[in-house]
Amino acid sequence: MRETAPTGDRDQQTTAAYTPTARTVPTRSRKRASYDRELVHSILDEAYVCHLGFVRDGAPVVLPTLFGRIGERLYVHGSTGSRPLHAAGATDPGLPVCLTVTHVDGLVLARSAFHHSVNYRSVVVHGTAVTVTDPEERRLALDAIVDQAVPGRSQDSRPADAKELAATAVVRLDLDELSAKVRTGGPNDEPEDLALPYWAGVLPLVRGYGTPVAADDLDRSVATPGYLTSR
Numbered sequence: 001m002r003e004t005a006p007t008g009d010r011d012q013q014t015t016a017a018y019t020p021t022a023r024t025v026p027t028r029s030r031k032r033a034s035y036d037r038e039l040v041h042s043i044l045d046e047a048y049v050c051h052l053g054f055v056r057d058g059a060p061v062v063l064p065t066l067f068g069r070i071g072e073r074l075y076v077h078g079s080t081g082s083r084p085l086h087a088a089g090a091t092d093p094g095l096p097v098c099l100t101v102t103h104v105d106g107l108v109l110a111r112s113a114f115h116h117s118v119n120y121r122s123v124v125v126h127g128t129a130v131t132v133t134d135p136e137e138r139r140l141a142l143d144a145i146v147d148q149a150v151p152g153r154s155q156d157s158r159p160a161d162a163k164e165l166a167a168t169a170v171v172r173l174d175l176d177e178l179s180a181k182v183r184t185g186g187p188n189d190e191p192e193d194l195a196l197p198y199w200a201g202v203l204p205l206v207r208g209y210g211t212p213v214a215a216d217d218l219d220r221s222v223a224t225p226g227y228l229t230s231r
Contacts, residue, residue: 023126024179034180043123043180044069044101048149052076053098054129067099068144072175074099074125075132075141077168094130099173107203110187111196117183119202125178132170141170152227 018024018035026033034040053062067076076099106119132138143154160168187200212228 018175018178020179021126021177024124024177026179026181029181029183032181032183034182035178036180039182040123040175040178040180041069043103043121044074045148046103047101049101050074050076051100052129053100054095066145066148068141068146068148069175070140070144074173074175075144075170076129076173077142077145077170079167079169082169094128095171097127097129097173099125099127104205105184106205108183108185108187109200109203111189111193111198111200115187115189117187119183119185120181122181123178124181125173125175127173127177129171129173132172137172138165138170141172142168150227152225156225156227 016037018037018040020033020035024033024035048066049064050067051062051064053060055061065076065078067074069075100122102120102122104118104120108115108117108119110116132141139159142160146154146157186202189200209228212224214224
């Protein structure tokens with residue numbers, strides 16, 4: 001699903017890596033940066049929420065929001081009354097944005113307070129968000145957003161009706177200018193601190209799913225879907 005491009009989509013890039021630009025080369029810890037396409041996709045696909053940054057009335061704004069990926073495009077949805085989503089269609093060629101996704105995989109505890117850190121995987125995407133108007137692309141985008149958190153859910157729920165679609169805006173951001181950044185491993189303590197009597201290491205953070213809790217008004221004849229109990 002995520003690798004299937006909507007009808008009329010631009011040609012899918014086939015190179016193994018994205019091209020670095022002045023905006024995507026970090027000024028610090030450059031060795032942690034990556035432009036590997038497979039790595040970028042894996043980080044994006046594992047996330048539920050992204051943060052969308054843009055400028056509104058001359059001031060920076062960052063909003064947490066749901067998103068979905070199809071091939072080399074990200075999709076974000078919201079109310080048609082949303083100012084950033086409205087601006088993406090009201091301006092030409094669209095709304096300049098910066099979209100980020102971050103996973104924290106572990107807390108890195110060092111012997112010194114200065115060297116405490118986190119192990120993480122992140123993606124930063126720069127580009128121009130534009131409003132999606134093609135009905136088929138909008139349908140695929142909304143399915144992708146639903147499936148982002150729980151794959152398969154879009155096929156196990158009622159699709160949006162005409163009224164709901166009219167109230168929903170969808171914007172698209174191409175994966176052209178971006179980078180991933182990853183930190184792994186333990187603390188980087190100073191040699192003179194290694195003998196200090198403080199515990200040092202990594203406290204892993206594990207993401208998981210709890211037991212599904214049915215809605216109070218759910219018909220008890222409706223079984224819990226296997227895609228929820230098998231996770």
